[in-house]
Amino acid sequence: MKNRRSIFRLTAYNQDYYGGGLLLLLGLVVVAEGWTYEVGSLNQMGPGFFPVALGAILAIIGMAIAAGARREQDTSESADDDFQPEWRGWICIVVGVVAFVVLGKYSGLLPASFAVVFISALGDRENTILSALCLATGICLFSVIVFWWALKVQLPLFSWGN
Template sequence: MTMRNFINKYNKDYYGGGLMMLLGLGAAVQGKTYNIGSLNRMGPGFFPVTLGVLLVLVGAMIAIGAKAATPEAEEKYIAPEWRGWICIVLSILAFLVLGVYGGLLPATIAIVFISAMGDRNNSLKSALLLSLGMGVICIIVFWWALKLQFPLFQWG
């Protein structure tokens, strides 16, 4: 194997921090195209710019923390986590399809259940309990408290 196939566990923090910084920068730049306003009268761009700046700062702290914790000689091959990637992508697709044809509750239960199955430590029972719990929270927060204009159930 070449050195390019080797990765240490701290490189994930570099990549994760860099990705967070990139997403934060994108959100801040896009948010600047809207009126930012002030703390007293926030405009539509205030939240994306603030969130973007916070993401950049958190990403930088993660990358700096990885640099501080990186031992020089510890390198080993870590296989890609294909199960996690596939489950996350499938859960987003399931949310999109079920959100249109099934409603908010089935879409929420599906996205949480399928995403939870991406973790090898989760069992079917724990993923099901987590998804049902998030379904209850979804009903309370989004449907009842916030009155989100997204039907709870929808057939068709």
């Protein structure tokens, strides 16, 4: 009987190749959806300009990752058999995004930005609580400067209940 984990046997080549392909596909979908809106020009940007630009950048990054994928000769079978999904990272990122949505609606930009970065940073086993706290504080300062002050995003810094 074959090992049931054989479907999870991804070498570094496969991970880079499939990850790049996924980014390319996602970027192309975003570009296609963005074209359904008015794109405009650099002088008068339409609502589709930003999604098309980000989708194109994402597709280019995906192509670069897939093109740079190299097949590594792995002689040890035990390295493939020890594959474990990184559940902590997945859970922290999903919980961070949910916290951003909820806190963004009821508490404002600053608590939402802090929560998404702090919770997501804890998904990395190498991060400590102090490093996640410093990172979240720095991103909060950055988000206030860029999104609230410079771009005038219509999300208040603090909002106590709604």
